[in-house]
Amino acid sequence: MDSNEVFLTLSELVLLGDNDSASKFARQNLMKIAKNYPNLNDRVLEVLKKSKSAKATKSLRFAKTPLPVDQDSRLELIKTSITSQVNSDTKWPVQVQRFLNEVLEERKLEDKLIAAGLNPITSLLFVGPPGVGKTMAAAWLALMLKKPFYVLDLSAVMSSYLGRTGNNIRTVLDFAKSQSAVLLLDEFDAIAKRRDDNSEIGELKRLVTVLLQEIEDWPNDGLLIAATNHEELLDPAVWRRFNKTVVFPNPNYSDIQSFMSVALDGSVKDNSILPLISIFFIGETYATIDKEIKSFRKRAILTEVPLEHLLKQFFEESVKSIDKNDKEKMRLLAKNLLLANVSQRQTTSITGISRPTLKKMLEELV
Known part of the structure; x- marks a missing residue:
């Protein structure tokens, strides 16, 4: 990652209000500077020393848009942290990389597509076992598209009141659309189960119907990504609603x-x-x-x-x-x-x- 990419990544984290990731990213790169430029070692150590003793304060200049919260628990419904491992050099298996590049290419030439009456890719379904890079790939797309990256926090969204769960999910979807963001619905099988499952009650089945409509109507300026480790649990209608399904294999x-x-x-x-x-x-x-x-x-x-x-x-x-x-x-x-x-x-x-x-x-x- 060159100096311009480092600056852009750090700026993005700061402007999004993600202070924890920004601090972590800054410390990692300060240590690289100290290693590569010994003449700056003392200055780097001084900066790190100040950062360690400094109190965490919020700057009005970089105040972020308040994140949606659950009405009862007041827990934030989405996570905003971006893994520090993601950078423009990160690569995936050839077939996966081809799909990801296709998303970037369509956004780059979006005007041409719209002029021809076509829309760029707005929704992706990521399928694969745990640990194969689904979340990292979503974060990478957000980085390359220069858009905010949000992850649905399933533990905060799910409520003992099914009606409240539906409201929480709608709130997250509306927020992500308003921010022109990349939104990742992780563990998608937990909220998009088969509607022919007799163990599920009517409210959850109606929620699946709402989700299917949202997938189809997702705006061009954002990107909706769902990820699952258990594709067999998904409602059959889910598969055809997404623009693309990307299967993540174990790396060769x-x-x-x-x-x-x-x-x-x-x-x-x-x-x-x-x-x-x-x-x-x-x-x-x-x-x-x-x-x-x-x-x-x-x-x-x-x-x-x-x-x-x-x-x-x-x-x-x-x-x-x-x-x-x-x-x-x-x-x-x-x-x-x-x-x-x-x-x-x-x-x-x-x-x-x-x-x-x-x-x-x-x-x-x-």
């Missing part, structure tokens, strides 16, 4: 490499280690990988051991525990060891694959 080997490169954010100079350690995260979700990367970064700071050293140590320990009977994984590991210029002798020692076989693999790679 190539996706993992790209994600790790962005998540490490230039902290590792020797990128040859990334293809090697990525193999040990195959089958994991983005959320799990992100937690592991943060754990490595924390250990590097607390122990003052270079991050690259910790990653190489992780690779060596993982190699020792790997099952060499897993031929497919061994071939993939061998391929990436060769691409990383590890000697055939060492690759044979690690994977158990004979040198003649490695030689053939190397010829195929050239």
Whole structure:
């Protein structure tokens, strides 16, 4: 992320009134400045010291529009925080990225579409298991479209009075439309259940009907995104109301490499280690990988051991525990060891694959 993107992201968080995320984002980037520009280290430390002792105050200049609240609990019905991991370099699996880019392209050429009697994409349904990047993708779209990003807080919206739940959801929808925002309805299956489910009562079924109408009528200046881990629970009519359905798979080997490169954010100079350690995260979700990367970064700071050293140590320990009977994984590991210029002798020692076989693999790679 270059300096202009950092400034824009920080400005967005401040102007939206999201002080917690703004402070977190600022601290992260101040530490990068101190690392890359040693002459500014003392000034950075002074700023961090002041921020730690400063009292939290609200500025009238940056006062945000009051968020909708539940009448009884007075809890805010939406969340406004944007994950600090999201930036313009964040990537998803090819098929997912294609859909997300399509949204951006249609907004970029919105006037042409409207002139032809067509509307840009205004609603998306994100489907996939937990941790595969659905919420992050929604936040990324908001960032790229330069729009506020809100997430429906289901725990605050759901009321023991079904009529109140319906009112809360309508309030959130009306608020998001008034802000020309990107609104994420997370855990969508909890509020858009099948209307043929005999266990549900009339009020909730009427709420589903209202939601279906809102999806179709969502204004062009905003974007409505629903996400679910349990698509089988959704009312059948939901599927055809959204402009696009985006299925989020678990990341493959190539996706993992790209994600790790962005998540490490230039902290590792020797990128040859990334293809090697990525193999040990195959089958994991983005959320799990992100937690592991943060754990490595924390250990590097607390122990003052270079991050690259910790990653190489992780690779060596993982190699020792790997099952060499897993031929497919061994071939993939061998391929990436060769691409990383590890000697055939060492690759044979690690994977158990004979040198003649490695030689053939190397010829195929050239």
